[in-house]
Amino acid sequence: MKTIKNIGLVIFLIGLGIFTALPLIGTFSLSQLDFDQLVLDNRIKSELFISAVEQGVVGKQFEGMQSLSPVVANALDEANTQHRKNKEYKKVIYIKSHDMAAMMGKRAGTGFIAENKGLMWFLTFGLGILGALLYILPNVVLLGKKGIKNDGIYLENATNRGWIAWMVFVFLVSFYLLLYFRPQFAVNWTYLVDPISMNISGNMAGHWFVYGFMYCVVMTVMAVRMYIKYRHNVYQMVRTTSVLFFQIVFAFLIPEIMVRLQMPYYDFKNAFPLDYDFFFQWNLRSLIDSGGIGLFILVWGTVLTLVIVPVMVYFFGKRWYCSWVCGCGGLAETLGDPYRQHSSKTLFSWKVERWLVHGVLVFAVGMTLMTLYSFFSETGTVLGIKTASVQNTYSLLIGSIFAGVIGTGFYPIFGNRVWCRFGCPLAAYLGFVQRFKSRFRITTNGGQCISCGNCSTYCEQGIDVRAYAQKGENIIRSSCVGCGICSAVCPRGVLKLENGPEKGRINPTEILLGNDVDLMHLVNDK
Amino acid sequence: METIVIIGNGISGVTAARHIRKLSDKRIIIISAESEYFFSRTALMYVYMGHMKFEHTQPYENWFWKKNRIELVHGYVTEVDHKKKQLLLKDKDTVAYDKLIIATGSKPNRFGWPGQDLKGVQGLYSKQELEQLEKDAPDKKTCNRAVIVGGGLIGIELAEMLRSRDIPVTFLVRESSFWNGVLPEGESQMINEHIREHHIDLRLSTNLVEILADENGRARAVVTDTGDTIECNLVGLTAGVTPNVDFLKGSGIELGRGVKVNQFLETNIHDIYGIGDCAEQHEAIGNRRPIEAVWYTGRMMGETVAQTICGNKIAYKPGHWFNSAKFLDIEYQTYGWVFSDNGRKDYEEHFHWRHPKEKICITISYHKQSKIFLGINTFGIRMRHEIFDQWLTEERSVDHVMEYLKDANFDPEFYAKYEGAIVKSYNQQFGTTIQPKKKSWKRIFIKA
Numbered sequence: 001m002k003t004i005k006n007i008g009l010v011i012f013l014i015g016l017g018i019f020t021a022l023p024l025i026g027t028f029s030l031s032q033l034d035f036d037q038l039v040l041d042n043r044i045k046s047e048l049f050i051s052a053v054e055q056g057v058v059g060k061q062f063e064g065m066q067s068l069s070p071v072v073a074n075a076l077d078e079a080n081t082q083h084r085k086n087k088e089y090k091k092v093i094y095i096k097s098h099d100m101a102a103m104m105g106k107r108a109g110t111g112f113i114a115e116n117k118g119l120m121w122f123l124t125f126g127l128g129i130l131g132a133l134l135y136i137l138p139n140v141v142l143l144g145k146k147g148i149k150n151d152g153i154y155l156e157n158a159t160n161r162g163w164i165a166w167m168v169f170v171f172l173v174s175f176y177l178l179l180y181f182r183p184q185f186a187v188n189w190t191y192l193v194d195p196i197s198m199n200i201s202g203n204m205a206g207h208w209f210v211y212g213f214m215y216c217v218v219m220t221v222m223a224v225r226m227y228i229k230y231r232h233n234v235y236q237m238v239r240t241t242s243v244l245f246f247q248i249v250f251a252f253l254i255p256e257i258m259v260r261l262q263m264p265y266y267d268f269k270n271a272f273p274l275d276y277d278f279f280f281q282w283n284l285r286s287l288i289d290s291g292g293i294g295l296f297i298l299v300w301g302t303v304l305t306l307v308i309v310p311v312m313v314y315f316f317g318k319r320w321y322c323s324w325v326c327g328c329g330g331l332a333e334t335l336g337d338p339y340r341q342h343s344s345k346t347l348f349s350w351k352v353e354r355w356l357v358h359g360v361l362v363f364a365v366g367m368t369l370m371t372l373y374s375f376f377s378e379t380g381t382v383l384g385i386k387t388a389s390v391q392n393t394y395s396l397l398i399g400s401i402f403a404g405v406i407g408t409g410f411y412p413i414f415g416n417r418v419w420c421r422f423g424c425p426l427a428a429y430l431g432f433v434q435r436f437k438s439r440f441r442i443t444t445n446g447g448q449c450i451s452c453g454n455c456s457t458y459c460e461q462g463i464d465v466r467a468y469a470q471k472g473e474n475i476i477r478s479s480c481v482g483c484g485i486c487s488a489v490c491p492r493g494v495l496k497l498e499n500g501p502e503k504g505r506i507n508p509t510e511i512l513l514g515n516d517v518d519l520m521h522l523v524n525d526k
Numbered sequence: 527m528e529t530i531v532i533i534g535n536g537i538s539g540v541t542a543a544r545h546i547r548k549l550s551d552k553r554i555i556i557i558s559a560e561s562e563y564f565f566s567r568t569a570l571m572y573v574y575m576g577h578m579k580f581e582h583t584q585p586y587e588n589w590f591w592k593k594n595r596i597e598l599v600h601g602y603v604t605e606v607d608h609k610k611k612q613l614l615l616k617d618k619d620t621v622a623y624d625k626l627i628i629a630t631g632s633k634p635n636r637f638g639w640p641g642q643d644l645k646g647v648q649g650l651y652s653k654q655e656l657e658q659l660e661k662d663a664p665d666k667k668t669c670n671r672a673v674i675v676g677g678g679l680i681g682i683e684l685a686e687m688l689r690s691r692d693i694p695v696t697f698l699v700r701e702s703s704f705w706n707g708v709l710p711e712g713e714s715q716m717i718n719e720h721i722r723e724h725h726i727d728l729r730l731s732t733n734l735v736e737i738l739a740d741e742n743g744r745a746r747a748v749v750t751d752t753g754d755t756i757e758c759n760l761v762g763l764t765a766g767v768t769p770n771v772d773f774l775k776g777s778g779i780e781l782g783r784g785v786k787v788n789q790f791l792e793t794n795i796h797d798i799y800g801i802g803d804c805a806e807q808h809e810a811i812g813n814r815r816p817i818e819a820v821w822y823t824g825r826m827m828g829e830t831v832a833q834t835i836c837g838n839k840i841a842y843k844p845g846h847w848f849n850s851a852k853f854l855d856i857e858y859q860t861y862g863w864v865f866s867d868n869g870r871k872d873y874e875e876h877f878h879w880r881h882p883k884e885k886i887c888i889t890i891s892y893h894k895q896s897k898i899f900l901g902i903n904t905f906g907i908r909m910r911h912e913i914f915d916q917w918l919t920e921e922r923s924v925d926h927v928m929e930y931l932k933d934a935n936f937d938p939e940f941y942a943k944y945e946g947a948i949v950k951s952y953n954q955q956f957g958t959t960i961q962p963k964k965k966s967w968k969r970i971f972i973k974a
Binding site for chain 1: 537548566568572573575576579582585690720723724821822825829830840841842843844850851855859909910911936937938940941967971
């Protein structure tokens, strides 16, 4: 069994190695025909740029995106500088040089990778999936009898912030930086999934399709790991299935199919303000312009945030969204599960958390109010501040860096819910409802707690669960996403996630159940 | 300002300190030789198993003590001088007190076995013993086999710990079945099976005779009374614990096995109190033992003595007995009294149910004549403390317990439910026709 695991690991690393090498290899050769089409599609009016590309790029061969990309960037820069100087503003090209390079690269790919998409898919995704499953499946036997299997988590390099964890950290951060800020290097990856994309949406794959597909693959494989690890715990099994379903069907398939049907791309479960650009001008216009379905989405998105989300939190706690439906939560609960113990439990982190997460919420709501004001009054500024620059700042700082680079990249070091805990404005909003008006609580079972600390250690949201349990108090915290792991790892059966009457949900006690009844009344009822 | 000194920073001492601080402005000093800060002893096993780091066993952050003006002294008390009202520490310092709380806990039993003081022989109680284990049994290369002597809760924990690092374990148990001085036969048998499922070499009805030394004075084998000599590198002595009160001999404080205390947790000497594992009641309370080495009783005595010290003199009156443990993968909870076959009262009758396949079972004890519910043991099913506490207080009948059993279930959501099968089996056995009532939030949260 151990041998199978090791073989799996080697296969996985080969797949990962090829995948990692792809951004820097491959041959690109742009034909005149393709370029003409590109100029046409993007309504490029700069003859300077067109001639520069025709001279420097078209018909030539480039080895690796790193040789093509600077030529394109140069041509674009020089053309734009010249046009600005000549005040020919209509000729200025507003497409970013990275995106331009990505567009050209996508059309210009030739050679082995572009011509053997299926084989390359197998050598990357295929080997990765196969290797990972070979590594994971033997655990059915190796983990022994069903039960909590956390042996060695703090003794192993990968899960105890050792060098493997730091390598994973560097890999994930680099991956997200590339994805958000240098998409031209993802061109080779897009070839791997072109056939799949063609089948679903009828279009060639872009780098966001790669990401969406990869997201689903990673979640599925790591969900298998969850099923094996928590096979004694039905709550975890059901929850993992739910979150996997919503990712694959709602976040991945439905939006792509909608595109095929000439409808707007929309993830029906992605609620504002997590979906921060829902009320952006371009989105509102595009929805309004798409007729009936657009209007439906507009109404649905608004009702989802204002009615459905809070009502569901009232009945079930914010877990129904954060750990049963949400995509970010889904990745955290599958890929991130091995790292959940790294969230900081200090009071200091809690203070930071409250400032940050509520700060982001204020930022998101403020930005949206500005956006709506701008939209309806048709001005570009509010109180002298440019709406667009506020939106760009949010997209960059919160949407890309916080949610992506930090949110996932930091898994191996700071735990799997960094974004959900410190950054997600939707989580902050749901948190208010959960804290002040909800039937959800984690019930503490009388006086059974022995203060061992398993619950706190494995709380991904950094809640010091033990601090409540050892006082006999129920856990009512706005940040709790109801993953249920505290209850699972408790060796004494002290914690239970449940929905019940609001009355008595918060139950401060001084003397715990089990002591002298008179003393309990004397002290607790005071 | 009155100075309260507490010897021992375990759950009893720390609970007392916390409650005294809540109730008063007195100066509080805690003295401990074991660790700088309070940690949860029950979690030591998880540190060795790699579930947690030692820092995770500390329920309070390090700033907590200063913020709450609880002074921590790292030292070993060698003598209590109650006439001068002062303590002498090993480094010759003295600490003066107005009121003294002794909360020094336990130490592992050693019954005078030959070789019990060899290197590689240890108990599992203190932080130091955990560190020793890490040295002597870091992996299966250094430790080819371990022998554990004593079939109680710490013994099975130590076995689980060593198995987590694939170290072969032989488990010597004096009784004919694991922990059958406490558990009824059916449950004890089930745990035997489970221990063996974990590839632990369980030897029942077997006693330690001698531990043999190698040329370096390290344990190399144990000899049992069944005539076997078992080669090993580590011997775990886990045959219970005894109060850690040797330093009090000759102090004038009355000692039995522990510090003798009355119902108010007072010793024979004014202003000196004894709480937790080291305290021995003059007379046992109810069915409880005079010395209770249990986590929550330590906490409750701390809660109680704090009241007394702060002017609200109150007797230690623990409520209904409860407890819990985990045997490898099987969780165990108990509420009220269910006695083993040895200790069973003549009025006590049992109903036992075991799942046909899973390691899940319950035993309910009730009064033979009156049918009043006396207690429940549950394995693999979590139950609500509050509900059973209430039923015990209200002296409900066993039929009532069966009828409302669903209210008491505390398993996580979506878990398979067994109340139907349990009640069915009960009906068959006793010819009753009880229909289990649906779970009711109203009844569950009636006290809220």
